[in-house]
Amino acid sequence: MSAPSTGQVLLAAPRGYCAGVDRAVVTVEKALELYGPPVYVRKQIVHNRHVVSTLEKRGAVFVDETQEVPEGATVVFSAHGVAPVVHEEAARLRLKTIDATCPLVTKVHREAVRFAGDDFDILLIGHEGHEEVVGTAGEAPEHITLVDGPDDVPNVQVRDPEKVVWLSQTTLSVDETMETVRRLRERFPALQDPPSDDICYATQNRQQAVKQMADRCDLVIVVGSRNSSNSVRLVEVALEHGARASYLVDYADEIDDAWLEGVATVGVTSGASVPEVLVRDVLAHLAERGYGDVETITAAEESLLFALPTELRRDLKARSGAEPEQLRHDPAAGHLH
Numbered sequence: 029m030s031a032p033s034t035g036q037v038l039l040a041a042p043r044g045y046c047a048g049v050d051r052a053v054v055t056v057e058k059a060l061e062l063y064g065p066p067v068y069v070r071k072q073i074v075h076n077r078h079v080v081s082t083l084e085k086r087g088a089v090f091v092d093e094t095q096e097v098p099e100g101a102t103v104v105f106s107a108h109g110v111a112p113v114v115h116e117e118a119a120r121l122r123l124k125t126i127d128a129t130c131p132l133v134t135k136v137h138r139e140a141v142r143f144a145g146d147d148f149d150i151l152l153i154g155h156e157g158h159e160e161v162v163g164t165a166g167e168a169p170e171h172i173t174l175v176d177g178p179d180d181v182p183n184v185q186v187r188d189p190e191k192v193v194w195l196s197q198t199t200l201s202v203d204e205t206m207e208t209v210r211r212l213r214e215r216f217p218a219l220q221d222p223p224s225d226d227i228c229y230a231t232q233n234r235q236q237a238v239k240q241m242a243d244r245c246d247l248v249i250v251v252g253s254r255n256s257s258n259s260v261r262l263v264e265v266a267l268e269h270g271a272r273a274s275y276l277v278d279y280a281d282e283i284d285d286a287w288l289e290g291v292a293t294v295g296v297t298s299g300a301s302v303p304e305v306l307v308r309d310v311l312a313h314l315a316e317r318g319y320g321d322v323e324t325i326t327a328a329e330e331s332l333l334f335a336l337p338t339e340l341r342r343d344l345k346a347r348s349g350a351e352p353e354q355l356r357h358d359p360a361a362g363h364l365h
């Protein structure tokens with residue numbers, strides 16, 4: 029291995045857990061404590077291998093579809109949100125549901141319902157098949173057309189070009205989405221913008237931090253899982269903004285020593301579904317290889333907190349007689365979240 033002994037790490041801030049992921053993970057943890065295992069979770073609660081396997085060990089059972097949950101059992105809906113038909117199905121099966129959909133995803137669902145109610149054609153920018161997009165599109169399938177990036181724009185058909193609005197998945201690349209919107213507006217000049225940003229604060233801040241450090245990095249390591257949209261976007265952003273190489277890893281031991289050859293500066297960040305413990309493992313791994321000097325690059329301060337889902341708060345209060353504590357989003361926490 030030829031890594032220099034004075035190599036530097038640029039550590040992005042913010043990185044890792046966002047308020048929506050924190051809330052979703054704590055929801056499953058609290059549900060396990062309160063109701064006892066098994067607690068069923070529809071889809072991965074958040075898109076991270078480590079989080080899912082840790083919760084599995086504690087008694088969470090992840091299923092793909094609601095029909096796999098035994099009648100009358102408790103099921104948590106993941107942070108990515110579900111279509112109304114999933115709620116209807118759960119009611120038919122008499123499941124006890126806890127909805128951990130991120131409030132910022134719910135906001136996009138509400139926008140979809142409102143614009144569909146006003147009979148707009150809604151152009152939903154997002155990745156085909158992603159759970160969040162499936163959930164949002166399910167709010168108004170007859171009004172929503174998926175636009176999967178700038179190259180998909182020529183395929184879009186609308187009923188009335190004067191009554192078109194765009195919405196988006198929360199975890200997209202900001203720059204690529206703006207390019208998609210630019211091309212859509214060329215075709216539909218009356219295209220309306222969403223009432224507020226659909227790409228969430230966490231996605232934007234994590235991309236901004238990577239943009240600020242990428243051109244100083246020979247290599248950017250993004251901690252995150254392959255199915256995590258916002259993590260994959262961070263690799264793309266790093267490469268687009270000057271990093272010579274960038275790789276996604278779930279765990280430190282996936283870092284190939286060959287990646288470090290001739291590398292003076294390594295950027296490190298993590299997706300919004302990644303617990304900080306995994307980043308610390310990466311920093312320790314790099315320190316052992318001569319990259320012990322760590323400089324933090326801060327793009328934004330985050331302090332957003334979300335209350336736990338109403339149904340869970342009600343049951344926690346019934347048990348303890350007091351309102352559950354507000355969630356604390358603590359990026360330095362050593363445990364799962």
Ligand code: SF4
Nearest residue numbers: 046048049130198228
């Ligand atoms: S990435 Fe954004 S939308 Fe997704 S859970 Fe986190 S805060 Fe919510």
